[in-house]
Amino acid sequence: MFCKECPVLVIRPRYWISVLLLTLVTVLSISARPAFADDEGGRKVKNKVQPVYPDLAKRMNVTGSVKVEVVISPNGTIKSTKVIGGHPLLIEPAVDAIKKWRFEPGSEETTTTVEFRFNNN
16 A cells, blocks of 8 residues: 555545644643733732633634733822733723732832733633
């Protein structure tokens, strides 16, 4: 059954299907993580709220990150937000979550950037 002109994929289809399935399972298991945030500011976070992963985004398998620039008032509440980038389906939950965050009080307003990463699981 050996054919010099036959491509490897035709000779060993079960092997290649196994390799493909193993690769797919590995990729899916690595990326199956809930949304989480990275904050890059100097003020300590007292209360962190994670965003809700939208059902539509889950069904559409939308993943990615949303970056939000936030202005923190001296009392530790969020004064304003500005979306820097992200998928439109993921922006609203990220902004809703960050508005609920509370920081340690400070002497003046602070501006920082927060990145939420959404991975479908």
